[in-house]
Structure formats: structure tokens, C-alpha cells
Amino acid sequence: MKFFKYLFLFLSFPIITHAHVGSSGVVYEGKAGKYPVQVFVQPPDVIPGTAQVTVMVGQGTVESIQLKPIYFSAGDEGSPQADPALPVSGEPGQFQGSVWFMETGSASVQVTIKGSLGTGTVVIPMVAVSTATRQMPEITGWVLVGLGVLLIGLLITIFGASVSDGLMKPGQADTAQTRRKRVTGSIVGATFCFGLIFIGNNWWKDRANEYKDYLYKPYRATSSVHQKEGQSVLTLQIDSNSVQQRSLSYLVPDHGKLMHLFLVRQGTMDAFAHLHPNRLDSLTFQAPLPDLPPGKYLLYADMVRYHGFSYTVTDTLEIPALPKTQTKTLKSDPEDTFAVTSSVTKTQPLLGDQNITICGKPGVKTKLQDGSTIVWEAQPNQTFQSGKVYSLNFSVIDPNGKPAALQPYLGMMGHAAVFKNDGQVYIHLHPTGTFSSASQQILENRITETRRLATNPAPPKVFRDSVDQVIQMLAQLPEAARDHLLMPNMDMASMGGMEHGQENKNNHLSIPYAFPQSGDYRIWIQVKRNNKVLTGVFDASVK
Known part of the structure; x- marks a missing residue:
């Protein structure tokens, strides 16, 4: 009975908050009621502290916008009152405000808009943690x-x-x-x-x-490659001194996977893999390696606990040359993917591959593995500004030059992994922004609860075993049924972004992001068509 209770929990309200390295801002693009909005939350790096919130409203006349901080642990009942967001002078449709976060933990900013289109509310998940100390001037x-x-x-x-x-009287001498x-x-x-x-x-x-x-302390881990049954296998061992083993028993699936692990070859950034290791025990994860070229790789592994708190484990990994007689008897996850392309050290960047016009806008394109093309609606050699939110718009064209219909991939119409070329920035992105729409569902569900104190839903072993059964069940489902469970409430029309036209939405993908630092970046974009995951790559320069 408990198993079915947790099964319903994970399939109906999966907690999905995407982790990052060096990219603290939280971006959401979608709707608050009938209002198309883009919200950028810059969390404080010191708790207590204030989060700065910018709201862009794309339609309707706004009367007021209220911002309310809500903790998962306390719910709506135990959270403070909302603060207003005020119009920005000279910027129509833009509002700014700040909210105080007094405690650490999984949290959210609830944005409520009142105006000509009625009242609309959206919940933006975030993690409130102290990551810095302040020095007095x-x-x-x-x-x-x-x-x-x-x-x-x-x-x-x-x-x-x-x-x-x-005690002396007036006039008394000393x-x-x-x-x-x-x-x-x-x-x-x-x-x-x-x-x-x-x-x-x-x-x-x-x-x-x-x-x-x-202070927030990331998990430490050691990764290694060894041979097993004639095949190269990656093992990630989380350091038990950096985490309570009990807490890792409360990991939950993110798009049906307990871990999303990304590899990118250091320096050249020309080899990339998106893997989903199996959990051997609470601290150990393992996955067969694809045919990646040898070299030193940057490793980023994302995990999420049941209350929405996300973690990214980082490491460097030396991958040796593959054995000539590698037999590949071990079964890898069917959604594991990898790609090899040109090095960022070459004088001709991928961004200049070929100019094209899509939806009346200039763009650049990159060939995909099946002969189709993915187009990024960006100016050739465009320079981006750090700290500014951009809608990164992509369209997929089939080999005949026609719009190519996309399929869901792990519960989304596309995924992106963004890396700064020096490895100091990494983030896993989706069309709704830096988190999944499913995390909104679980936090909205928490807000509707009247209890003020959140508790663990089950003992660690019971919880872990139930999650493992859910993941096994998902792996055995037909692909269409699994996609339906992972994205039950996905609005396909909302994938086009705030500024994109209405035509050809089924081949369009819009991902909002604010580059946090100046420098050179590589963007790996993944979509699915004809039951095959395709990976494209673009370069971006940020000032």
C-alpha cells in the first residue's frame, strides 16, 4: 500500500529543481494565469538576505504585483506577508521588487498579478542557502x-x-x-x-x-573508470563525510532519473555525454561509458531530494582510451547520449556554421546526427550581456527544409546544458527555465496544505525502496506512456517563448537564461525526433 502511495506522489507531483554551478539566478518563462510572464529571481548569497525579483509582463494592463517568499518547510501558513513589485521607469511591462529570506532551505517566490486579465499566480522554486560571507568595509x-x-x-x-x-554637595571642594x-x-x-x-x-x-x-557545502565525490565485463564503466562514489547517508535515501526522480550526469572534455569542450547512472547503494552510482575519446573530463552530477533541494556534485575524470575489444555487454540507460564535435580552440566557432533566417529573424544552424538541422535564432557572432535574461530560441528543420516535429525527451520538449569554457559555470536548462514545471506543481501543492511543518514522508529505507520500484516501473513502460506520466500537464503551446510567432510551434524550443559571467560558453541542446535523441552545439560570447 505504501508503494502505491509513493508511486502516486512521484508520478503526479515529481519534485524537480535543477542544480547549477556558478549560476545562481532563477529564470521562469511561461504564464501567470492569462499573463505571459518572464521572471528573474536573483537569490541572496547570504541568509538572512533579500532576493531581487524582476517580472516582465507581456500582455494586459497590470494593477499590482505581489511577491511572497514561501518555504517548503513552513508552507503558506508559516510564511511572511507579500511585498509589492513596482514599475520600472522607462521600461513598459517591467516590474521589480525584493523579498526577504530569513531561513535556509528549499523555498519559492510566489508572484501574484492583478490587472485587466484578472488575477494570475505563479510559483518560482528556488533554494535559499548562504554561499558567501560579507566583509565589513x-x-x-x-x-x-x-x-x-x-x-x-x-x-x-x-x-x-x-x-x-x-555625591558631592554644591560648592563642595574636591x-x-x-x-x-x-x-x-x-x-x-x-x-x-x-x-x-x-x-x-x-x-x-x-x-x-x-x-x-x-554555509552551503557541496557534496564531495570521487569518480573513476574501470573495466567490467570488457566494458568501460563510470563509478561515482559520494564522500560519506560530506553528506549524511540517511539524507541521500530521500532522493527523488528528476524526469524519471535519480541522477543526471554530464561529462564534457576539459579545455577543448568537444566531447559531451548526458548519462543516467544506476544507484548501487545510497552513496554509489554507476553507468557504462559511451565511446568518448580519451582525455580529462569535467563531471557534473545533479540530484534532487524529496523537498526540492537540488545538489550538483562536481569532479574531474580521466577517461582512458577505449579497449579495442570492448564488447558492450552491459546495458546502458536508453536515454544516455553523447556527441563529439569540433574544439572551442579552433578559429572557426560553431556559431558561424551557416547563417539562416527563421521566422523572419536571422539565425545560425548546426547539423544534427540524422541529417536535420537545429537553428538558433541569434545574430551571427552576437555578443551577449551577462546578467540579462535572454530567450534562447531554437527551431528544428528536417533534411527537406520543412519544420521537424519534436517528441518529448525525458518529460520535456528539449534539454540544454550550458558550460563556460573554463568549467566555472554549468547549468541544466529546460523550456520553463532553470527548473521544471513539475516542481511548481509540488510547491503549489505544498502551499495549499494547512500544516505548518513538513516532515519526512517515510523511513529512509522504505522511501528509497519505493523510489527504486518507481524507477524500475518507469523503465518498463512503453515510451509514449512514460512520456505521458513525466509531462502530464505540459502546455505544448507555451514552448515557443514570449516573443516567438504562433507558427510551427511543434518544431520550436525556447529556453530562457541569464549568463552569469563574462566569457565564452558552449551550449549543448538536445531534442528528440523519430525516437532518436539528437544533440546540437552552439558557442556564445558573453561580455
């Missing part, structure tokens, strides 16, 4: 030191005067006894003041150490 420190010295001097003087001058009392009182006052400073300093150190203990 030097000038502020010196000002505070000066004020502190002045305050201590005044307090010592008050102590001394209270037992000497304060005596040796009065001076001794003044000195004694000043010493007592100084002792009291410095005692307070000592106690306060220790209290501050304890709070600072406590804050450091709560």
Missing part, C-alpha cells in the same frame, strides 16, 4: 572603532563621576578621598566595559562560526 570598521572608543570613554567617566562628583573614589569608579567602569566587550566578542565569534557551519 574598512572605513565602516574605523568609524565603529572610533564610536566605540568614545562610548567606552563616556561610560568610564560616568562610572567614576557617579561615585565621586555625583578632596583626595573624592579623587580616589573617582579613580576606583573609573576602574570598575572600565572593567565592566571591557568585560562586556569580551563577552560580546565571544558571542560574535560563536555566531560567526555557527554561520560558517551553515
Whole structure:
């Protein structure tokens, strides 16, 4: 009975929040009621702290926008009141506001819009964690030191005067006894003041150490490649000292997979793989390797816990040359994919492959493995601005030049993995943005609950075993049935983005993203047609 309870939980409300490295902003593109919106949330890197929220409304007259922080742990009942987002001068349809996050944990920003199209609400999942410490400006420190010295001097003087001058009658002359009392009182006052400073300093150190203990610490892991049954196998072992093993028993499927693992060859960025390792135990994951060329690879592995908190494990991995007699007897995940293309070190970037016009806009294109073409609606050699939200629009054209209908791939109409060429930025993206629409469903469901305290839904072993059964069941389903379960409420028409035309939506994919840093990036875009996963690649320059 418990199994079916958890089965319903995972298939109806899968918790999916996508992890990242070096890309803290959360972007959503879709609808809030009848309002087409694009929301960009910049979470604070220090908790308590404020998240900056920008809302772009594409249609209708807006009367008010309210922003409310809601924690998964506390629900709507235990969350603070909403704050307004105000219009941005000179930017029609754009609103900005901020919301306070006082505690760490899985959270969301609820955006409520009221206007000519009625009331619309959307929930933007995010993770509120402290990732940095703040240093006091030097000038502020010196000002505070000066004020502190002045305050201590005044307090010592008050102590001394209270037992000497304060007890003298008007016109009474100062005596040796009065001076001794003044000195004694000043010493007592100084002792009291410095005692307070000592106690306060220790209290501050304890709070600072406590804050450091709560700083977000990514899981550590060790990856390796070994031969098993004549085939190269990747093993990822999570360090038990960096995580409570019990907590990893509460992993949940993300698009039907417990782990999404990405490999990209370091330096050249020319070899890419998207794998879904099997869980051997709470800390160990394993997957057969595809035919990747040898070299040193950057590894990024995404996992999600049941309350929506996402983790990315990073490592570097040396992949040796494949054995000539590799037999491939081990069965890999059917959705595992890989691609090899040209190096980023070449003088001719992939972005300049070929110019094209799509939907009346200029674009560039890259050939896919089945002879079709994926087109990115971007200016050739376009330079992007860091911190600005862009709708990355892609269209797929078949070998005959006609729109190519796309199939769902892992519950979405497309996936993208974005890497900065130096490996300092990685993120896994989808058409709704930096998270899945299914995570909205689970957080919206949590908001409707009246209980203020979230609890673990089952003992660790029961939970883990139930999840494993769900994943096995999903793997045995026909592809169409599995896609239906993974994307039950997906609005196909919403995949086109805010600015794209209505035509040929079935071959179009729009993914919003804000590049966080300047530098050169490589974008791997994955779509599915004719039951085959296809991988395209583009380069982007960000200033």
C-alpha cells in the first residue's frame, strides 16, 4: 500500500529543481494565469538576505504585483506577508521588487498579478542557502572603532563621576578621598566595559562560526573508470563525510532519473555525454561509458531530494582510451547520449556554421546526427550581456527544409546544458527555465496544505525502496506512456517563448537564461525526433 502511495506522489507531483554551478539566478518563462510572464529571481548569497525579483509582463494592463517568499518547510501558513513589485521607469511591462529570506532551505517566490486579465499566480522554486560571507568595509570598521572608543570613554567617566562628583554637595571642594573614589569608579567602569566587550566578542565569534557551519557545502565525490565485463564503466562514489547517508535515501526522480550526469572534455569542450547512472547503494552510482575519446573530463552530477533541494556534485575524470575489444555487454540507460564535435580552440566557432533566417529573424544552424538541422535564432557572432535574461530560441528543420516535429525527451520538449569554457559555470536548462514545471506543481501543492511543518514522508529505507520500484516501473513502460506520466500537464503551446510567432510551434524550443559571467560558453541542446535523441552545439560570447 505504501508503494502505491509513493508511486502516486512521484508520478503526479515529481519534485524537480535543477542544480547549477556558478549560476545562481532563477529564470521562469511561461504564464501567470492569462499573463505571459518572464521572471528573474536573483537569490541572496547570504541568509538572512533579500532576493531581487524582476517580472516582465507581456500582455494586459497590470494593477499590482505581489511577491511572497514561501518555504517548503513552513508552507503558506508559516510564511511572511507579500511585498509589492513596482514599475520600472522607462521600461513598459517591467516590474521589480525584493523579498526577504530569513531561513535556509528549499523555498519559492510566489508572484501574484492583478490587472485587466484578472488575477494570475505563479510559483518560482528556488533554494535559499548562504554561499558567501560579507566583509565589513574598512572605513565602516574605523568609524565603529572610533564610536566605540568614545562610548567606552563616556561610560568610564560616568562610572567614576557617579561615585565621586555625583555625591558631592554644591560648592563642595574636591578632596583626595573624592579623587580616589573617582579613580576606583573609573576602574570598575572600565572593567565592566571591557568585560562586556569580551563577552560580546565571544558571542560574535560563536555566531560567526555557527554561520560558517551553515554555509552551503557541496557534496564531495570521487569518480573513476574501470573495466567490467570488457566494458568501460563510470563509478561515482559520494564522500560519506560530506553528506549524511540517511539524507541521500530521500532522493527523488528528476524526469524519471535519480541522477543526471554530464561529462564534457576539459579545455577543448568537444566531447559531451548526458548519462543516467544506476544507484548501487545510497552513496554509489554507476553507468557504462559511451565511446568518448580519451582525455580529462569535467563531471557534473545533479540530484534532487524529496523537498526540492537540488545538489550538483562536481569532479574531474580521466577517461582512458577505449579497449579495442570492448564488447558492450552491459546495458546502458536508453536515454544516455553523447556527441563529439569540433574544439572551442579552433578559429572557426560553431556559431558561424551557416547563417539562416527563421521566422523572419536571422539565425545560425548546426547539423544534427540524422541529417536535420537545429537553428538558433541569434545574430551571427552576437555578443551577449551577462546578467540579462535572454530567450534562447531554437527551431528544428528536417533534411527537406520543412519544420521537424519534436517528441518529448525525458518529460520535456528539449534539454540544454550550458558550460563556460573554463568549467566555472554549468547549468541544466529546460523550456520553463532553470527548473521544471513539475516542481511548481509540488510547491503549489505544498502551499495549499494547512500544516505548518513538513516532515519526512517515510523511513529512509522504505522511501528509497519505493523510489527504486518507481524507477524500475518507469523503465518498463512503453515510451509514449512514460512520456505521458513525466509531462502530464505540459502546455505544448507555451514552448515557443514570449516573443516567438504562433507558427510551427511543434518544431520550436525556447529556453530562457541569464549568463552569469563574462566569457565564452558552449551550449549543448538536445531534442528528440523519430525516437532518436539528437544533440546540437552552439558557442556564445558573453561580455
